[in-house]
Amino acid sequence: MPRFDNHRVLITGAGAGIGQLMAEKFAARGAEVIVTARRIAAAREVADHITNAGGNAHAYTLDVSKIASIAKFRDQLHEERGPISILVNNAGVVHGGEFEQVDLQQHLDTFKVNAEGLMACSHVFMADLLAADRAHLVNIASASAFIGLPYGSTYAASKWAVVGFSESLRLELAERGERHVKVTTVCPSYIATGMFKGVKTPLFSPMLTPDRVADSILRGVAKGEAFVIEPPMARSVELLKGVLPRRLWDQVARRTGVSTSMYSWKGKQG
Template identity: 30%
Template sequence: MNPFLDLLLFLATLIYSYLEAFVKLFVPVKRKSVSGELVLITGAGHGVGRATAFEFAKRQSRLVLWDINKHGVEDTAAECERLGATVQAFVVDCSKREEIYSAAEKVKKDIGDVSILVNNAGVITAADLLSTQDHQIERMFDVNILAHMWTTRAFLPTMMKNNHGHIVTVASAAGHFVTSFMVAYCSSKFAAVGFHKALTEELSTLGKDGIKTTCLCPVFINTGFVKNPSTRLGKILEIEEVVDALMEGILTNQKMIFVPSHLNIALLSELGTQRDMTLKRRNPGRDCFQNVP
């Protein structure tokens, strides 16, 4: 693509984003109701999953909570019940396909059809690639992307039959941008973003417009998993601000949510730079060849 056209595209997108934000200040966005929906949240015993469960509980959703930590998921369930929600808690290791499928069958048989699936469970190891152990790499891919596929395969058929549902992928800004000492983690999150995009396209192709998809891509969050986290992308986020953005995105059927929101502009800028570099490699300046016979 012509670099000048790249710049125009970037400016047009920037202007559109500001206009959209300006309009939203005065025109209320229609939000859907999730009252009565059966919501399954993985990784619900801690952090974003726990706070997301509270938000759905406040909106009278029915909840199914999964987590590998029995104490954590039971604490979340108890608080959701206090908020008035009907809750079932399961201890599930999302790195194991068999446990996911077994728990999913119990949910479908004993509780009902999941209509909102929040694939939130995630693990992280911060180390350079050669210091990261094989089992750590495997676990990050098992939990951060493969689990999304197993849960989606388990609950999507009923959503497709009813043409109704919502699949949420909790990914990361690390699924768009890269950072040193997190090669495996970034790779798994790039896969999660790709999963969301491909699934969204496939559902559209199949005409299943009643099934919505949302992908959450925050920078690093203060959840306690990483000590003294830092990022070139901005300040470390608090759980509440991330979950506020996530719930707004779900209720308004947003496909991609960046936290902070200006990251979408940074992404466009980075993509434009990458295209410029590619063009330069493919089409070096004329003076590079001026002495060639």
């Protein structure tokens, strides 16, 4: 596994799930980790766990949906720790169900956290990344960014937005000659963190372990890969969609259970 010595890594939504695991893994490989979460208690628990294991971690509150608070948080971080060199935009929410039965505010919150919050954090911290010798922006999207996701339409839409944003920014930075700032877009299918509790996983796409996904992300970051896609089988979706007539692709999505996977979604509250 690669080392991340001399990097200060900020992770959003790191109080649980793959955010927490990435925090632990970055710290175990030499990075100083800024663990952020909506609730300070959750961030502290993760940071304490890392510190007790001999790592270097600090806990902060950051709610990425409170857009104006992000720049203030950066000022505080600069005063107390200094600039970051790796930003992992991991915070995310999902509200599944029949479109009109899900509260409109929940749909809008999904976009606010998954897309707007991610873009705002990238905007606020871009100056840090550009000023670093070697830097990395890691945006957690989803395999649902390649497909339509019935019963999860605004979640999929927010992740399509992340892929469009992330890919555009990667190309823009390269065009501008800022090749020391890499951008990695992460597109996993279902992971056993509880966020998608209740879903029926599609054929050829078993529930992933958080450990496998977190390891893949760290490897992808170390190699400067543009995309991390898990499981590898999910890579064929773009190809199939490109070559199959739409009606045939719809049938493939139905028969493999992609289109019905969210029907039984319960999520963390279920």
